[in-house]
Amino acid sequence: MISNIISMISNFMYGKLLIILLLLGGIYxxxxxxFVQFRLIGRAVASTMEKPEEGEGKVSSFQALMVSTASRVGTGNIVGVSTAICLGGFGSVFWMWVIAIIGGASAFIESTLAQIYKKRGSAGSYGGPAYYIEAALHSRPLALVFSxxxxLTYGFGFNMLASYNLQSTFSSYSFYVPEKSPWVIGLILAVIVGYCLLGGGQRILKVTSVMVPVMGVLYVLVSLVVIVLNIGYLPTVFQRIFREAFNFKAIFSGFSGSxxxxxxxxxxxxxxAGVGSAPxxxxxxxxxxxVAQGLVQVLSVFIDTLLLCTATAFMCMCSGIEPTEALSGxxxxxxxxxxxxxxxxxxxxxxxMILFAFTTLLGNLYYVDNVxxxxxxxVPSKQFMIIxxxxxSVVxxxxxxxxxxxxxxxxxxxMGGMTIINMPVIIVLSKYxxxxxxxxxxxxESGRNPVFHVRDIELPHKVDYWD
Structure with missing residues (x-):
């Protein structure tokens, strides 16, 4: 019964509410x-090279990009894309592209706001949607609900799913026993992640900043090899993507599975993009x-969906193997x-999957730490954080x-609950x-290296980092 209720809520969210919020918000x-996500893409790349001032706890723009990308880039780039194609058809890829392209603008707005309203701490700056909700809208209850x-999303939902997706990749091996193997694999993963987590936030930054670029590049290269080996399928693949994406008769006859x-x-x-995690x-x-960090987050969205998700999609679709529900995942x-x-x-x-799941788990829990x-x-006590x-890890x-x-x-x-709160908030605050x-x-345009002062944007709210 609980499973059916959650499924009904999910279908309502993504059948009506979130589509309106995400599409209209992103287009707005x-x-x-x-079109900042295209106009300033060169500046976005340059911003990742900015070096922070010397000091304990200082986080570079590139490190922040890697943490947010670590959370974005995960098992969903492999299993999620495969599931979408197997259950929704080739046209799903087109709508992934759409949500990423317009989502780049949403990611820019929410991350820029997070920077504007961030706070200064003894170990560096910190912030996010909870902070700009309270500072700008003066609503701590709403900020707490978002938190x-x-x-629930990053400490429980996403991490349980990442763990499941990882162990499911072992199901094709002869040693896999459905009644026992998932629990054994889950235990090993939980112990490794727990050990890394006990090293604190700075260890998370160091691990993800090394692993994310390496695994991403290698994965894309292998995908390209598969596509080249099956290049003859490419025209048919593109044809099916656009034909199925605009087959409105099939879409509206069964929208929940479209x-x-x-x-x-x-x-x-x-x-x-627009969920409120990356900020x-x-x-x-x-x-x-x-704005420099807002532009960097546009890159993170593009790396995740337009590069890695597309790599998975074309690797699968060019293989010549027809997707079925049985092959889902x-x-x-x-x-x-x-x-x-x-x-x-x-x-x-x-x-x-091991690398993707590992970096996803670390990036997700970094967000939970902040909230x-x-x-x-x-800052919670050491004993609290250990517990x-x-x-x-048990989750x-x-x-x-x-x-x-x-x-x-x-x-x-x-995740839908986060988005339903965050998207209207960033629409209201987007003017800043x-x-x-x-x-x-x-x-x-005047040839200067941009430096921010709150008075230059006439911000009516009190912030304690800038100026």
Whole structure:
């Protein structure tokens, strides 16, 4: 009964409410920023190279990008994309692209706001949606509700799902026993993640900043090899993507299982633009102007969906293997790679899933750390954090043995709750991000390295970091 209720809530959220919020909100931001996600892509790349001032706890723009990308880039880039294609068809890929392209503008707005309203702490800056909700809208209750949804999403929903997705890639091996193997794999993963978590936030930053670029580049290269080996399928693949994406008769006859719904669900799960997660990492970056970090987060969305999700999609679709419900998830990707590389193909996906899941788990829990600080009003005690991280590890263990459908629905619903709060908030506050964008571009056009002052955007709210 609980599973059915959660499924019904998920279908309502993504069948009506979130599609309106995400599409209309993203389109609004795209036009108001004059397509900032394309116009200033060069500045976005340059911003990742900015070096922070020397000092303990200082986080570079690149490190903040890697933490947010670590959370975005995960098992959803493999299993989520495969699931969307198997259940929603090739047209799902087109709607993933749409949600990423317009979502880039949403990511810019929310991360710029996180920078504007961030706070100064003894170990560097910090902030996120909870902080700009309270500072600008003076609504701590709403900020607390958002924080609870974030903990449910990143501390429970996403981490249980990542754990399940990881163990599911071992199901094709002869040693896998359905009744026992998920729990054994979950236990091993939980112990490794728990050990890393006990090293604190700075260790998370160091680990993710090294692992994310390496695994991302390698994964894309292998995908390109598969596509080149099956280049003859490419024209047919493109034809099917656009034909199925605009087959409105099929879409509206069964919308809950359509390519639009699966494309938006899995696209949002993957890139998280507008959800309110990445701003928690963005606020920690030490930059001279909030817009610089907003631009960096556009890159994170594009890396996740337009690069990595597309790599998975084309690797699968060019294999010549027809997607079916039975192949949904890791099996479709493994079958595609086995067709190209033989027995070594599934092994590569298993290794990729281990790396993707590991960095996702670390990035997710970094967000939870930030929100716990907000809820408690101070940095939690060492004893509190040890207990919390043990609980987080137990959740990872439990997720490995649960039902896939239930886990997907839980993750979708909790993430949807965050989005339903965050998107209207950033629409209301977007005028301040837009003023910051004008200030940034004015300084760039005059040949200066942009430096931010609150008075330049006439911000009516009190902030304690800038000026």
């Amino acid at each position: 931001f795209t036009f108001r920023t004059r 609870v949804f974030l903990i 390519c639009v719904m699966y494309g938006i669900k899995r696209g949002l799960f993957s890139n998280e 928690n990492a963005s606020a920690s970056a030490d930059v001279n102007h909030p 890791a099996p479709y990707v493994q079958a595609a790679l086995q067709q190209a590389f033989g027995t070594i193909g599934p092994l590569f996906i298993t290794v990729s 716990l600080n907000y809820i408690l009003g101070h 919390y991280r043990i609980i987080a 990872i263990f439990i997720g490995a043995g649960l039902n896939a459908g239930l886990l997907w629905d839980i993750a979708d619903v909790t 991000a837009l003023r910051a964008l004008k200030d940034y571009e004015r300084q760039v």
